[in-house]
Structure formats: structure tokens, C-alpha cells
Amino acid sequence: MSDRLPPSTPDPTRGATSAAAAAVPEGLALAYESGVELGERSQWTHARRRFFRHRLAVASLIVLVLIALVGVFAHQLAPYGYDEIDLDNTTRSPTLDDWHLFGTDQLGRDYLSRVIFGVRTSLWVAVFVALVSSALGTTVGALAGYYGGQVDNLLMRLTDLMLTLPGLAVLLTASVFLGSGDPLRIGLILAFLFWTAVARIVRGLFLSLREREFVEAAKAAGASDLRIIVRHMLPNCTGPIIVNTTLVVASAILVEAALSFLGFGIQPPNPALGKLISEGQSEGFSLWWLVTFPGLVIMVIALCVNFVGDGLRDALDPTQRRIRA
Amino acid sequence: MPDPILAIRDLTVEFDTEDGVVHAVTDVGFDLHPGEILGVVGESGSGKSVSMLAILGLIPKPPGRIVDGQALFRGEDLLKLPENRLQKIRGEAIAMVFQDPLSSLNPVLTIGEQVSEAIRAHDPDSSAAAAQKRTVDLLALVGVPAAERRYHQYPHEFSGGMRQRAMIAMAIANDPTVLVADEPTTALDVTIQAQLIEVLKAARRETQAAIVLITHDLGLIAELADHVVVMYAGRIVEVGDVFSIFDSPRHPYTAGLLASLARLDAGTEVLEPIPGQPPSLITPPPGCAFHPRCALSRGRVTCRTEVPRLRALGTDGEHRSACHFAEELVALDPNVEPAT
DSSP, rough: OTTHHHSSSHHHHHHHHHHHHHHHHHHHHHHHHHHHHHOOHHHHHHHHHHHHHHHHHHHHHHHHHHHHHHHHTTHHHHHSSSTTTGGGGGTTTSSSSOTTTTOTTTTTBHHHHHHHHHEEEEHHHHHHHHHHHHHHHHHHHHHHHHHHHHHHHHHHHHHHHHHHHHHHHHHHHHHHHHOOOOHHHHHHHHHHHHHHHHHHHHHHHHHHTTTSEEEEEEEHOOOHHHIIIIIIGGGGTTTHHHHHHHHHHHHHHHHHEEEEEEESSTTTTSSHHHHHHHHHHTTTTTTTTHHHHHHHHHHHHHHHHHHHHHHHHHHHOOOOOOOOO | OOOOOOEEEEEEEEEEEEEEEEEEEEEEEEEEEOOOEEEEEOOOTSHHHHHHHHHTTOOOOTTTTEEEEEEEEEEGGGGOOOOOHHHHHTTEEEEESOHHHHSSSSSOOOOOHHHHHHHHHHHHHSHHHHHEEEEEEEEHHHHHHHHHHHHTTGGSSSSSSHHHHHHHHHHHHTTTTTEEEEEETTOOHHHHHHHHHHHHHHHHHHHHOOOEEESSSSSHHHHOOSSSEEETTTTEEEEEEHHHHSSOOOOOHHHHHHTTTOOTTTSSSOOOOOOOOOSSSSSSSSSSGGGGGGGGTTOHHHHHHOOOEEESSSSSSOEEEOOOTTTGTTTTTTTTTOOO
């Protein structure tokens, strides 16, 4: 056995070399795999990273989330009920006493609580308007862009018609006819006015997507029209749709405020921010806090939503490499 | 020979454009037999892709128009089927691989999602999990390494060759009987092309599908095809099995194509280009569309006035040519330009 050892000694080395030889492609494979790992980022990961580098947008998002949370938990957070009348404490200017941070109105109702409930109502309406109008607009735009021809003509002329209508006049008329006051109804009326922008955006995107080869490939793979629209084309439009939806939230808040201010929006005692301002303005500057605080809140919300929208637009548009901070 | 699985007859397709009517495909007819690979060769714009897209109902109408013809598949004329029936055939019985895998893949869906889409489009009842499992198997079959993980990657994370593999996986997902590969290797570099050829062969073994291979790459045809259809200016100019086409072309255009090919085995020193440009398909030359560029025609009146019909040359009738003077090519070596 001992003289057999020498010839057997090369064996381990050979084994080692062959193991090393085997290890090389394995190492290469590992390097390759890890390289792939690095590249493994979806557009959403990229978008998220770009968004979080946009400081103003992130700050606005935080403020918005806080405001939204205050609205959602209005019942828990508000120190008073929105219609809690306290005739001993009327028209108090903002003070730390009894938490009347925003003062009280002529009936002694705590204005901080009213603003908190106003945020709740106004945000709810705005988000509802944004979602409903986006859904409606996306549907109209997708059908018009995908089918083209007569369908496109019909739907887009309808959209043009909507755009030529004087919005405020229609709103006032509609709220008179449909009855106003109810946030859901106001939301539906507003949504009916706001869908046109999304429709045009989505139509434009679909017109160009329709010519893309992957749509033809999907067709060649036997996908139905509905499947192509929903599964292949819409995912390519999410960025612009999301951005537009956020921007609609901002406009809807403003328009709803204007409508309520004019007395055609949400009716008391349900407090909406615009309604609060209109109630306050009858007192002029003597009770300045009645106008100022709801006005400021509207401004902050609209500004933040717009900043978030801008941030999203930059983040979701992969062609835009430059980040504005 | 068994009955053809797909028989195209007299297919004529036109496009209305601002400049006039484009005669993209004229009187095209050929048979595709089960399990064979049929190569369709021709220059860009010779109507190879359009004819296949037309039978699948994939040319936009308008401006496209199928003027005439039949495409018999399983006893039905595809050109007369309503859209919803055709939709069921597309991707299931007849699947297609496109030329540019990057633009043919949806940039915002993962590779896995797209392959499973192809499965679920034809089998809506199949569960997401089952479709995913089948997709991973398919990706592995076409040679995508680490298929499980790559399932979740996006097209931009795939290399060109890998994308084309994914396209092939998508095309064979439903076990098609006919696979149309439209220039499957054109967008890829040569080493990847060679791999893709193996993938196509594997795909054929797996599905037993007959393949229509549309290409202008004669090397690919020589490597893969059983039969060859040569197209020029929207018409078929020569049909035959791959050996007779390469060894004894009977149409001056085919002969010219072969002479212009760089071949390592023939030791050709100087490549012979075909002179001139492909004709306009709006106002094609009268008679034989190839006559202005033809070395054989030498200005003969017949070439300028009579449209040549495809006619059988051999005794078996398999090798056919649309040249008035095909016989004059018999004695000539394909690598030597016909004497003028």
C-alpha cells in the first residue's frame, strides 16, 4: 500500500485542480449572478428612489399624511364637536385656554374642531373626486385611444364639449338641480367636471402605445382587446395617471371650497373648509381667525398636493434624470 | 406527402397610401406541412412578413386590404374567420415570434408576467400558480438560466438573446401547431444567433410545430429550413426544397442572392451584388418585376410584357420558378453570374 501511496498522491492535487477548474466557472457564474442582482430593480424601485431624493415633495407628503390622519381621526383628535355650541365663549380670539387654538365663532363653537372636521370633509370629497374622475377619464381615454376612428371622434368631441362648458356655472346649476349639501353628491358633480384632463392624457398615451410592437405581439399571442388594454397598455400609463390624480385632489379641494363659499357646496352643520371661510367672512376683519385658519389649511393642502404631484411626475418619468429639490 | 397543415392560395394584399396603392403581396401561395421548417426569404419589403401577418388578421385595416386569397388552416379559411375566432387561433394554434425582442416585450411587465399572460389569454381558468410554474418550465426549456428568479425580472434586465428566448417561450407556451418566426435572429449578434438556432430546434422538438421562418439571412435558411420560398416585390419567384434552391437555383434573383452571399466554403473572392434597387411596389415594372435588374433577361420583350407564373421545373413538380427562361439557368453554377 505504501508504494502505492506516491502515485495516489497526485490524485488529491488533480482533484484539487479539477475542483479549482470547476470553481472558476462557478465563480464566474456567481459574479454574473450578483451582477444581475444589482440590476434587479423595477421601475417602481427607481421611481421611489427618485421621489425620496426630492426633498420638498417628501416634506409635503409628510405634512399631507399628517393632515389626512388628523382628518381621519377627527372624532378622536378634535377637542370639541364641530357643532358644539358654547354661548359663554363666543367670538374668542385664538388662545390656549380650553384649547381654543383657532378661537371660537359667534356661537362659541371651537374653530380648531370645526377646521379639523372641515379637513375631514374636504379631503374626503377631494380624494373621492380624484379617484372617480381618474377612473372615468381613464376609461374614456383608453377606449378613444385604443379604438380610434369613430369611437375616438365621438368620445373626444364629448370631452371637448365638457371642456368648453363654463365649469362654475355648470356646478352651480347642477347643485341646484341635484340638490347640494351632501358631500357624496358634491363629489359626483365635481368628478363629472374633472375627468376630461385624464381622458386626454390617457388617449394621447394610448395613441402612441397602440403602435408599439409589444401591443402587436400581444395581439399575435391571442389577447383580447380588453386584455390588451388592461394588462398591456394601462400599466404603461400609471405614472401620468397617478400624477394627474394627485393634481386633481388639489384642484378639487379648491373648487369645492369655492363652491361651498358661494353657498352651493356642502351645507351646514357639516363643516367644509370653504364653508367655514364663507361663514367667517361676514364678520370682516374683526373676527380675522374665522377666515384665516381654514384659508391657511386649504392653502397648505393644495400646495402640498401640488408639490407631491410634481415630485411624482419627476420620479415617474424615467426620461427626466435631473432631480429638482 | 401528408396534407399541408396550412395552405395559402393566391394571397393578395394591398395598402392604400397617399402616394397610391402599394401592392405588398400579389398571388402568393404555398403549403406548410406538419413539422417542417419553411424558410421565406426576400429583401425588406418583399412581402414576407405582410403575408404572414395578413393570414393572422394582424395587418391594420385600413390602410391594409386583403384583396384575394385563401389561407386554409385545419379546413377553415383564416381570411374569412370572424375576429373572435381568429383571436383564439392566434397564440394558440399559430404563434408568432417577432423580430425585435426588446420592442416586442412590454417594458413595464416582468418577463414572467408576459409569458404567463400568453398562457392565461387562452386558458383563463388556469390558476396564476399553474401558469407561473409552466412559465418557469418554459423559460428553462428555451435556456434562460435561473428561470425561477428571472421570472421576476423586467425586459430591460435581459440581454438581447435572453429576450428572444423569452419571446420564443411565449410563442410555444400554448403548444402551437404553426410557429411563425419573423426574422428571429436579425436583431442579435452572430454568436447569439447560433444559440437561437438551437433554441428554435429545441422548440420544434418540444412542440412538433411546423415553423415558418421569415428571414433575409440565407445562412439561417441553409441551417434550418426544409423548404424555401423566395419572394421578390410581393411575389413568389421560386419554391423548392432547400438543397435544390441552394445547389441549383432556377430564378435569376435567387441565383443573384446566392452570388452576393459571402461563403466560406466556396472560396469566392469577389461578391456579386445584384445591380439596381428593389422596385417601387406602387408602380411595379411591367412584366417580370425583376427584369430591370436581371442578368438573364437581357432586355427580352417577354420579360417586359408578361408576368411570369410559377411553373414546375422537375418531374416531381416540387421545384418551381417564376422565370420565363428558367431553363437557361440549368447548366450554370450558382456562384457564377449568368453569362450576359
